[in-house]
Amino acid sequence: MTEEELLTLRRQLHQIPEPGFEEWKTQELLLETISGMPQDHLTVRTWRSGIFVYVEGTAPEKTIGYRTDMDGLPMQEQTTLSFPSSHEGYMHACGHDMHMTIAVGILSHFAARQPKDNLLFLFQPAEEGPGGALPMLRSQPFQEWKPDEMYALHVAPEYKAGTVAVKPGLLFANTSELFIDLKGQGGHGARPHTANDMVVAASHLVTQLQTIVSRNVNPMDAAVVTVGTISGGAKQNIIAETARLEGTIRALSAGSMKEVKKRIQSLTAGIETGFDCEISIDWGSAYCQVHNDKALTDAFMQFTSEESAMELVECGEAMTGEDFGYFLEELPGVMFWLGVDTPHGLHDARIEPKEEAIARAVSHMTSFLSRK
Numbered sequence: 001m002t003e004e005e006l007l008t009l010r011r012q013l014h015q016i017p018e019p020g021f022e023e024w025k026t027q028e029l030l031l032e033t034i035s036g037m038p039q040d041h042l043t044v045r046t047w048r049s050g051i052f053v054y055v056e057g058t059a060p061e062k063t064i065g066y067r068t069d070m071d072g073l074p075m076q077e078q079t080t081l082s083f084p085s086s087h088e089g090y091m092h093a094c095g096h097d098m099h100m101t102i103a104v105g106i107l108s109h110f111a112a113r114q115p116k117d118n119l120l121f122l123f124q125p126a127e128e129g130p131g132g133a134l135p136m137l138r139s140q141p142f143q144e145w146k147p148d149e150m151y152a153l154h155v156a157p158e159y160k161a162g163t164v165a166v167k168p169g170l171l172f173a174n175t176s177e178l179f180i181d182l183k184g185q186g187g188h189g190a191r192p193h194t195a196n197d198m199v200v201a202a203s204h205l206v207t208q209l210q211t212i213v214s215r216n217v218n219p220m221d222a223a224v225v226t227v228g229t230i231s232g233g234a235k236q237n238i239i240a241e242t243a244r245l246e247g248t249i250r251a252l253s254a255g256s257m258k259e260v261k262k263r264i265q266s267l268t269a270g271i272e273t274g275f276d277c278e279i280s281i282d283w284g285s286a287y288c289q290v291h292n293d294k295a296l297t298d299a300f301m302q303f304t305s306e307e308s309a310m311e312l313v314e315c316g317e318a319m320t321g322e323d324f325g326y327f328l329e330e331l332p333g334v335m336f337w338l339g340v341d342t343p344h345g346l347h348d349a350r351i352e353p354k355e356e357a358i359a360r361a362v363s364h365m366t367s368f369l370s371r372k
Ligand SMILES: CC(=O)N[C@@H](CCC[C@H](N)C(=O)O)C(=O)O
Pocket: 094, 127, 128, 129, 154, 175, 176, 177, 247, 248, 249, 285, 287, 319, 320, 321, 322, 323, 346
């Protein structure tokens, strides 16, 4: 596909962000685009709202996997783009429209020029949650075409377009979602002594949760507890019977993740006693860390610095999560950051990744995957 065709595709994808496992329009558009490529050595199979494309090599010694995620985020777009999301309240604010376009660009290259090794492209649903990687990894097509090694990228707002940032070993943190429901006793806003206010209990809990990272986690072992939403109550003059906190936990080590969860349990038990209420915790979905294989990352870094037009940066670990980590638990592989140079970060409604990164990434990965 030409650069212009890829840009058109990226803009179309940007307009149709969908929730995890509901990426049906996205799947349809991708399938239509893939069907326009030479099909002689391609096998295309859908899996839920995702897609597998197997590319048969000419003289394969191995199968190499390349994965992109597909889902959008529940956010109202605030960009200045002329092609904003047409799905009210949803946005590609984590670059998955860029990721998919790059994967299609790489695939179209190899559809037209049969590779030596087999390639397996994975268009994976639900990276933002509840996690499509694990079920896709266990699915029949993946097990049948199981790659020997795997690659994936994530856009990085803080690097300029044309940059690859990567490191061997730990790249992304362990994650766990966090949903806390508080139940007390509602009542008239003027009669607090007859009620048990869950807005007050939830507020105390939010404040106490802030002490976990500052007071309980070893400062040499980073962790994050973020409460992203707080809700409760029905009206300004009614005491709230229930409240709900929604958040996420991040930890560089599995040990710290366990410790953080233990502390959340103790603090909620304290709030239950102190405020005479009932609290339930749901840990949602959890992702393991992303751990890059040393030998493959070294080879990828060497290729990037010696044989590619990309600038190579050796980065540090990030507290972001990625269910690509599940693939790397089972197979060796590499995930890397791709610079897209925008002042607004991931999950910011104003993010506008630089589109020039698409062609550069496609060229980088097609050359890398074509190495003899
Ligand atoms: C790259 C990125 O932003 N990934 C997400 C993964 C979300 C995991 C899960 N739903 C959670 O919120 O814990 C991230 O927020 O890091």
